[in-house]
Amino acid sequence: MSDSRNNLGIATELRRRFGEGLLRAEEDEPGTLHVEVDAGVIVEVCRFLSEQAQPPYPYLSDAFGADYEDHLQVVYHLFRPETGEGALVRANMARDEAVLPTLAGLYNTANWAEREIAEMFGVTFDGHPDPRKLLLPDDWVGYPLRKDYNLPDHVYLRPEPLHEDPQAFLAGEAEPEVTDE
Amino acid sequence: MSETTVAGLTTEEMIVNVGPQHPSTHGVLRFVVTLDGERVNECVSHIGYLHSSLEKIAETLRYEQYITNTDRFDYLNGLGNELCYVQAVEKLLGIEPPLRTRFIRTVMAELKRISSHLVYLGCYGNDIGAVTIFLHAFRERELLMDIFEAVTGGRLLYNYLRIGGLRNDLPTGFGDQVHRFLDHFPRRLTEMTDLLTENRIFIGRTRGVGMLTAEQALSYGVTGPSLRGCGVPYDLRKLRPYAAYDQVEFDIPTFPEGDCLSRHLVRMEEMRQSLRIVRQLLDKMPDGEIQAEVPRRLRPEAGEVYERVESPRGELGCYLVSDGSDKPYRMHWRGPSFYNLQVLPEMVRGGLVADFIATLGSLDPVAPDIDR
Amino acid sequence: MANTVVKTILDVIRVWAENLARHWGIPPVFVSILAWIAAFVFVIVLVLLMVLLAVYLERKVSGYIQSRLGPMRVGPIGLFQTPMDALKILTKEDIVPRDADKIMHTIGPVFFFVVAVAGYVVIPWDRGAIAARVVDLNIGVLLVMALSSLGLLGIMVGGWGSNNKWSLLGAMRAVAQMISYEVALLLAIVCVVMQAGSLSLAAITADQGGSLLQWNILRWWMWPALLLYVIASAAESKRIPFDIPEAESELVSGYHTEYSGMKFGFFFLGEYAHLFVIALIGTILFLGGWQSPLPGSIADFVPGFIWLMAKALAIIIITMWVRWTLPRLRVDQLMQFAWKGLVPLGFVAILVTGLAVALGLGGGGI
Numbered sequence: 001m002s003d004s005r006n007n008l009g010i011a012t013e014l015r016r017r018f019g020e021g022l023l024r025a026e027e028d029e030p031g032t033l034h035v036e037v038d039a040g041v042i043v044e045v046c047r048f049l050s051e052q053a054q055p056p057y058p059y060l061s062d063a064f065g066a067d068y069e070d071h072l073q074v075v076y077h078l079f080r081p082e083t084g085e086g087a088l089v090r091a092n093m094a095r096d097e098a099v100l101p102t103l104a105g106l107y108n109t110a111n112w113a114e115r116e117i118a119e120m121f122g123v124t125f126d127g128h129p130d131p132r133k134l135l136l137p138d139d140w141v142g143y144p145l146r147k148d149y150n151l152p153d154h155v156y157l158r159p160e161p162l163h164e165d166p167q168a169f170l171a172g173e174a175e176p177e178v179t180d181e
Numbered sequence: 182m183s184e185t186t187v188a189g190l191t192t193e194e195m196i197v198n199v200g201p202q203h204p205s206t207h208g209v210l211r212f213v214v215t216l217d218g219e220r221v222n223e224c225v226s227h228i229g230y231l232h233s234s235l236e237k238i239a240e241t242l243r244y245e246q247y248i249t250n251t252d253r254f255d256y257l258n259g260l261g262n263e264l265c266y267v268q269a270v271e272k273l274l275g276i277e278p279p280l281r282t283r284f285i286r287t288v289m290a291e292l293k294r295i296s297s298h299l300v301y302l303g304c305y306g307n308d309i310g311a312v313t314i315f316l317h318a319f320r321e322r323e324l325l326m327d328i329f330e331a332v333t334g335g336r337l338l339y340n341y342l343r344i345g346g347l348r349n350d351l352p353t354g355f356g357d358q359v360h361r362f363l364d365h366f367p368r369r370l371t372e373m374t375d376l377l378t379e380n381r382i383f384i385g386r387t388r389g390v391g392m393l394t395a396e397q398a399l400s401y402g403v404t405g406p407s408l409r410g411c412g413v414p415y416d417l418r419k420l421r422p423y424a425a426y427d428q429v430e431f432d433i434p435t436f437p438e439g440d441c442l443s444r445h446l447v448r449m450e451e452m453r454q455s456l457r458i459v460r461q462l463l464d465k466m467p468d469g470e471i472q473a474e475v476p477r478r479l480r481p482e483a484g485e486v487y488e489r490v491e492s493p494r495g496e497l498g499c500y501l502v503s504d505g506s507d508k509p510y511r512m513h514w515r516g517p518s519f520y521n522l523q524v525l526p527e528m529v530r531g532g533l534v535a536d537f538i539a540t541l542g543s544l545d546p547v548a549p550d551i552d553r
Numbered sequence: 554m555a556n557t558v559v560k561t562i563l564d565v566i567r568v569w570a571e572n573l574a575r576h577w578g579i580p581p582v583f584v585s586i587l588a589w590i591a592a593f594v595f596v597i598v599l600v601l602l603m604v605l606l607a608v609y610l611e612r613k614v615s616g617y618i619q620s621r622l623g624p625m626r627v628g629p630i631g632l633f634q635t636p637m638d639a640l641k642i643l644t645k646e647d648i649v650p651r652d653a654d655k656i657m658h659t660i661g662p663v664f665f666f667v668v669a670v671a672g673y674v675v676i677p678w679d680r681g682a683i684a685a686r687v688v689d690l691n692i693g694v695l696l697v698m699a700l701s702s703l704g705l706l707g708i709m710v711g712g713w714g715s716n717n718k719w720s721l722l723g724a725m726r727a728v729a730q731m732i733s734y735e736v737a738l739l740l741a742i743v744c745v746v747m748q749a750g751s752l753s754l755a756a757i758t759a760d761q762g763g764s765l766l767q768w769n770i771l772r773w774w775m776w777p778a779l780l781l782y783v784i785a786s787a788a789e790s791k792r793i794p795f796d797i798p799e800a801e802s803e804l805v806s807g808y809h810t811e812y813s814g815m816k817f818g819f820f821f822l823g824e825y826a827h828l829f830v831i832a833l834i835g836t837i838l839f840l841g842g843w844q845s846p847l848p849g850s851i852a853d854f855v856p857g858f859i860w861l862m863a864k865a866l867a868i869i870i871i872t873m874w875v876r877w878t879l880p881r882l883r884v885d886q887l888m889q890f891a892w893k894g895l896v897p898l899g900f901v902a903i904l905v906t907g908l909a910v911a912l913g914l915g916g917g918g919i
Contacts, residue, residue, distance in 0.1 A: 031421065032487070059399045061520070062498050064513040077487060077498065077515075081399055081413055084420030088487055109402035112523045135229035135552055145237060197718045205802040219722075219884055308802045310793055310881025316619040382794055382880045534722070535883040538803050 007033045007085075010053045018045060023092065033057075033087035042076075042091040043101050049078055049087060050106065056080070057087045060107035063114065065121040067147045072098050074117055076110075093123070102128040120145040194222060201230055205308045205538050208548020212525075212541075219533045224526040228519075232552040239512035244270050244479045245344055247509070252338040254516065255550035257297040260289045260329075261492045263342040268423060269488035269499040273481040276345045280425075281469045285347060287425040288462050289332065290490075291455040292359070295366075296325040297493035298448045298455075301545045305445065306377050308542035309386050314377045321369050324362050331358060344479065346472030356463055363460055370452060378449060387441035391528045391540030394439055401527070402520035405495025406451065407544055410444035412437035417491040429461040441543035448545070451493075480507050494518050494545055518550040596673045603862075604825040607869060609635045614873040642821075645814040653811065654714040661711025662812060662819035668704045669823040672697045672830040677755045679843050679857040693754035694742055697834055698735070701789065704827060705731050708798070711820070712808035723807025726884060727791065727798035733891035734788040734795075737781055740899025744778035744906040745769060745838045754834075758842030768841040774909035777902035779839055781895060786835060787872055788891070790828045794879040797887055828872070832865040840864045 010033060011025040021041035027033050037045050049057045057078035066073045076089040091100060102125040103110040114125045115134040122143035125131065133140065142149055200211035209230035215223040235254055239247050251266045252259035264286050271278060278286075299322040306314030326336045331352050333341040341348050377383055393403070395411040408415055416433045418426045434450035436443030481503040488499045498515030521544045529537045574584045609624070609632065616623025624631030649658055675693035705728055712724020746752055748769065749760035761767045769775040788795040799807035809820045836842060841864075843857030882890070 059402065061402045061404070061496060062500075062515040064500060064515075066502060066511045066513075075500070081408075081415045084415065084417055086487070086489070107402075108397075108400045109520060109523070112519065135232045137229075144234070195718055195722075197722075203805060216722075219726075306880070310796065310800070310802065311879065312793075313615075313619050313877050316621065320620060376878070377880070380880060382882055385886055386880060386883055533883060533885065535800070535803055535881075 006055060007031075010049070011035075013053065014045065014048070017048065021045075024090075031083075031085045033085075034090075035087060036090040036092065039091050039093040039100050042074075042089070043103065043106065046076065046078070046089060046103055046106055049089065057085070060103065060109040060113075061086070063103070063110055063117065065117040065123060065145065067095075067121060067145065069095075069147055071095060072121055072123060074100060074121075074123060076103065098123040099126055100124070101126045104129055119143070122146065192217075199537070200227075205304075205542060206548070207304060207542070207546055208551075210522075210546070210548055210551070212537075214534075214537065216534065219535075221529050221532050221534065221537050224529050224537070226522060226525060228522070228548075228551050230552065231549045233549065235514060235553050236512055239509050241508065243507045244481075244509065247512075248342060248344075249338070249340045252340065253549065254514065254553050255492060255494065255497070255518070255547050256337060257300050257547055258293055258492045258494070258497075259337065259339050260286075260293045260333075260341060261490060262497065263339065264290050264424065265488055265490040265492075265497050265499045267342045267344055268490065269486050269501045270344050270479070270481070272486045272488060273484060273501055273503050274344070274475070274479065276473050276475060278345050278473050279470045280467050282346050282471045282473075283425040284428070284462050284466050285351060285471070286342060287429075288359070288459055288466075289329075289341070290424070291458045291462075292325055292328060294493045295452050295455045296322050296329075298452050299325075301448055301493075302373065302377070305542045305545075308538050309377075309383060311377055311380070311383065314373060317369075317373055317376065321366060324365070328355075328358055328362065331355065343472065345475040346470075350471050356466075359459065359463060363456055363463075366456060367453070370449070374449060378445065384442060386535070386539055387445060387543070388438075389440050390532065390536045391441045391543055392439055393524065393528055397524065397527060398439070401524035403495070403524050405492065405517055405521070406447040407444055407495065407521050409433065409435045410447045411439040417489055417496060421489070423490060425462060426458075428465060429458050431458050441539050444543045478507055480505060489515075492517055494547065494550065495521055514553050516550040516553050518544075518546040518548075519553070522546050522551055593674075597670060600670050600673055600826050600829070601822070603829050604822050605635045605639065606866075607825045607829060608638075610866070610870065611873055614870060615877045618874070618877040639818070642818040643815055647814040647816060648811075650716055650811050653716045657710045657714025658811070659816065661707050661709075661714055662809075662816045662823070663707075664710065665704050665707030666819040666823035666826070668700050668707060669826040669830065672700045672827075673833075675754055676830070676833050677758055677837070677842060678861060691756075692752045694746065694752050694757065694834070694838075697754075697830065698739060698742065701827065701830070702731065702735050704823070707823070708808050711812070715808070715811035717811045719805045720808050720810045723798045723800070723804045723810070726800075726804075727808060729884075730788060730791070730795065730797055730887060730891075733888055734785045734895070737891060737895035737899055738785040738789055740896065740903060741778045741782040741785060742838065743899075744775060744781075744902050747903070747906050747910055748772070748775065754837050754842070758837055758844065761841040762844055762848070764848060765841075765846045768844075769839045772909075772914070774905050774914060775839070777898060777905055781899055781902055782835060782838065785895060786831045787875065788887070790831050790872065791824070792828070792872060793876045794882045795887060796876075796881055797884050800881060828869065829865065832868040832872070833861065835868050836861060836864040840868075 007027040011027065014022055014025045014035060018037065018041050021038040022035070022045075023038065024034060024036035035045065035049075050059070057080050059079055059081065060076055061079045062077040064075055066075065071092050072095055074091045076091070078087045078089060079085065093100060098121070100123055102114060104114060104125075105127070111130060112134060114128055115130065115132065117123050118125055118128070118131065119133045119136050119140070120143060132138070136144070195216045197214050197216060198211060199214050200206040201209045211227040211230070213225045213227065214221055233254070235250055238250060242250070248263055248266060251262040255262055299318045303315035303318035306312070306318070329339065330336050332355065333339040333348070335341070393407070393411055395413050398408050398411045399413065404415065412435050414433045414435050417423070419433055431454045434447050434454065436446050483503055483505045485500070485502045488501075490497050495517030496515065497517055500511070500513040500515075501509050502511040504510040525541060525544065528540050532540065571584055574587075612634070613623040624634035627633040627637050649655055675696055708727045709724045712720040712727070745757060749757040751757065761769055765771065770779060791798055799809075804810070809817055812820060843861040845853055845855060845857070845860050
């Protein structure tokens with residue numbers, strides 16, 4: 001069962017250990033701990049929560065990004081399988097130097113989650129074991145989930161457009177080409 | 182490429198594409214599988230073929246408009262997805278839905294769980310080569326479809342839940358219709374168990390195949406029946422009861438082996454538990470309003486919420502950020518299939534091609550749920 | 554006698570043709586060649602009709618098992634559905650993958666079909682000596698088995714020539730499976746041959762004559778061989794639970810993934826023709842061939858040809874029942890089952906039959 005005192009204790013301990021890097025540590029609804037930190041200490045904070053906190057939040061269930069226009073945020077959802085309690089750990093970083101140390105060494109879950117955040121928000125994960133694109137095509141340009149992303153007029157998911165003048169073709173002005181291949 | 186020489190013959194690995202068009206990928210998925218004869222040496226997943234930008238779409242729609250989109254990613258669990266989203270918005274707004282609404286939502290979510298597991302059962306039989314179970318499972322699912330159609334008007338996409346309530350109350354005769362199903366279904370379930378689960382060949386194909394340890398599953402964020410098939414009783418319906426799950430008694434079936442068979446048995450048993458839940462809820466169904474007081478324009482205060490429910494595939498998460506306007510500032514879905522699929526290479530390495538298919542099927546992935 | 558109807562009709566045709574030839578002054582050697590061609594045409598037409606019937610039955614039986622109707626729209630109770638499908642497949646485009654070996658790609662299915670049909674020439678359809686079958690070989694059963702393993706070559710050539718990895722994998726699986734199960738199948742057949750004392754299918758049928766109790770299925774010392782034959786022949790016809798070479802959910806479609814149009818049709822027809830020949834051989838080996846269950850009674854008025862067909866169809870329906878009920882085995886389980894289960898069982902069967910024959914239980918013997 002969720003025990004608020006535990007989370008308060010963890011919050012106090014977090015404040016003691018990561019005084020400067022820690023922006024917020026509180027429990028605003030029963031059973032969910034909210035933590036907000038600077039990008040630099042995210043690995044240490046997660047390691048503390050997973051290994052040393054009493055009781056710990058040993059596993060990562062989800063990670064995702066958010067774009068707050070003045071900064072980017074990556075949110076990690078840690079959980080405790082015995083009770084189902086969760087902790088949301090947020091890491092803030094500047095938009096123009098969006099670099100975060102990877103958590104893939106700590107949690108296997110982080111591998112795909114970070115790949116998705118990287119392609120959607122343009123966050124670089126330092127030391128990620130497999131930094132390829134995950135959901136988007138390999139030649140995609142831009143970070144679609146950022147607030148300032150504008151969808152190009154026409155997106156070609158093929159290496160080459162089907163027609164040499166795609167705009168005219170789409171407007172119905174050009175005949176379709178018939179090729180041998 | 183490794184080359185080994187046996188009596189002067191050279192062998193080399195073969196790389197094959199399983200998908201994007203392949204009979205057992207359960208949607209559009211692609212795996213690049215390196216084979217040594219029949220043995221799987223390596224498997225690399227390629228996903229994203231069905232990415233539909235649901236998270237970006239949410240930023241352009243008002244809170245109440247988005248409900249219709251939630252049916253569409255995990256299409257086997259439409260009402261469950263709606264439940265997750267609606268609960269998240271209600272938490273943001275601080276609205277408590279009426280008791281009757283919570284009961285009806287739970288009934289629908291559990292019926293949807295049975296329907297989803299039936300699709301799993303049919304498709305898994307097909308993967309293993311038992312074609313007949315597919316039609317038997319879908320025949321029973323049709324009865325559930327009739328129930329959904331009577332209540333919501335839709336068979337696959339419902340758009341039934343509303344923020345703080347429901348679109349309409351239950352139709353007359355709903356109780357009888359569901360009771361008929363509840364009385365009829367256990368017999369069919371036993372029949373399907375006889376046909377597939379207790380078949381020697383089926384057990385031979387699934388026992389000890391696609392092994393997953395509890396530690397591995399947890400560290401990869403695997404949830405749902407796949408995790409309970411490793412012996413971890415992690416079920417949000419029990420641990421953090423939402424809707425009306427605190428009003429009913431049910432068990433969380435777990436099997437400790439962590440192979441395809443135990444994942445299969447978990448799902449079979451979950452169907453029986455869902456029947457139990459639905460029966461209790463119908464007996465206790467309260468009368469009353471179905472819609473809470475909700476403001477005309479939904480403008481939640483700035484804030485955020487992370488809501489989790491137990492979908493048939495695992496933990497379904499919905500993260501919503503409000504900036505005080507009538508549209509979400511940011512929304513994120515945790516698709517359970519996404520994380521469940523991530524662990525697949527660990528499970529299939531060293532197995533045979535047939536085991537690869539059996540393992541993939543036993544994770545019950547839904548392609549749009551992976552890509553969202 | 555009514556049960557020699559087929560023989561009589563064939564004899565009438567033969568005599569008519571011989572007279573005609575004599576009238577026109579054609580040498581007798583051409584007459585025999587013509588008679589052979591006529592017999593082959595008869596066999597091929599028969600095979601095609603039986604294949605259509607088997608496909609229709611398959612769809613109806615599976616429909617019944619899966620609580621649906623099967624084809625119902627074309628013709629009364631869907632009877633014309635399969636002929637229409639056969640016509641459709643003739644009109645379909647023949648697609649050859651660009652990098653496929655075009656010659657091998659073409660030879661594979663044709664070879665497979667021809668070999669499957671060739672097995673029919675030694676089947677004794679009815680009572681009588683020559684007219685009731687196309688050729689009477691004293692090694693008939695050996696020929697059928699040899700042809701059926703030759704069909705493998707067609708699969709391998711087709712699978713290899715398609716230049717598709719799934720096809721290759723399917724073909725490799727087919728070769729491995731057929732070689733393993735052919736051993737078991739032959740061991741079962743050896744038992745029957747020991748019992749009958751002959752490799753000729755006519756002699757094997759004759760050995761089971763007299764009464765129902767003489768059928769091999771009712772001779773208890775043949776039961777191990779019967780069990781062996783049932784399992785091995787199911788594997789031989791590549792049907793669930795032994796459909797590893799095709800394994801739709803694993804290998805897309807196995808060796809015929811890259812085939813379309815009539816080339817696919819050849820594989821398809823060949824498969825059902827093979828299924829049917831295996832059922833016919835099973836009938837001859839264990840169910841008394843064309844003999845009626847109660848000789849000397851009113852059952853004799855049904856032609857032996859009809860009895861043979863009815864028994865073979867019963868076997869086919871049972872294999873369909875199995876197919877639509879069971880899941881598929883895995884390739885290593887299949888191999889283990891063949892080499893560790895069936896082959897030892899085969900030696901036991903030979904031992905049991907040998908003892909029985911030596912003690913003179915069957916009345917026949919070497």
